């Protein structure tokens with residue numbers, strides 16, 4: 001059955017306890033990485049996975065805490081001695097992703113230009129449907145930046161939804177409906193709510209309205225670690241609840 005590993009449960013705030021955002025989905029045949037904040041590739045080594053084993057990388061948006069290790073990934077793909085691939089790594093993101101990549105190339109030049117037999121980049125817009133090996137992928141719009149999006153991944157009879165960063169909107173309920181696992185951001189306590197982000201209570205409300213079977217809260221700013229995150233979430237959601245910790249495994 002599919003397995004989810006929290007690679008980083010934190011944000012852009014440097015923390016010894018919480019690495020920057022990244023989630024790994026392991027299916028029978030495939031390793032999928034969702035976002036890669038700074039330090040993700042090193043963090044993956046702690047669960048015995050090297051960057052070279054990744055098959056598909058999905059980005060939710062272009063904030064540095066979610067995408068910085070793309071630079072590291074490209075550089076490592078080019079300059080790790082002996083590194084080869086039978087098939088390219090697919091790297092997909094929201095509309096604007098290719099422009100973002102071209103700007104990175106302007107900054108770093110040929111140091112991050114990797115041959116097409118090793119990587120393939122594409123934009124996959126909200127509302128489209130994609131397949132990779134044993135996984136169907138549906139991006140959906142989120143409420144954070146003009147192009148931010150989350151992903152529903154369908155595999156082995158399970159639906160896994162990942163919001164990335166978002167504020168609350170009822171359209172999210174439809175997008176993540178009946179997820180077996182909803183991986184949802186919960187950046188700040190209700191008393192310090194920030195526009196463009198959720199609170200544990202709002203994340204719980206989304207899970208309840210969407211009839212999620214299980215909820216995993218992540219993307220915790222230090223303010224969240226100063227409160228009882230679970231208690232705030234329990235005001236709106238009574239189902240199975242995980243509070244992300246780095247390197248936590250969840251089997252579906």
Ligand SMILES: [Zn+2]
Nearest residue numbers: 011063065165
């Ligand atoms: Zn973020």
Ligand SMILES: [Zn+2]
Nearest residue numbers: 061063144165
């Ligand atoms: Zn963000």
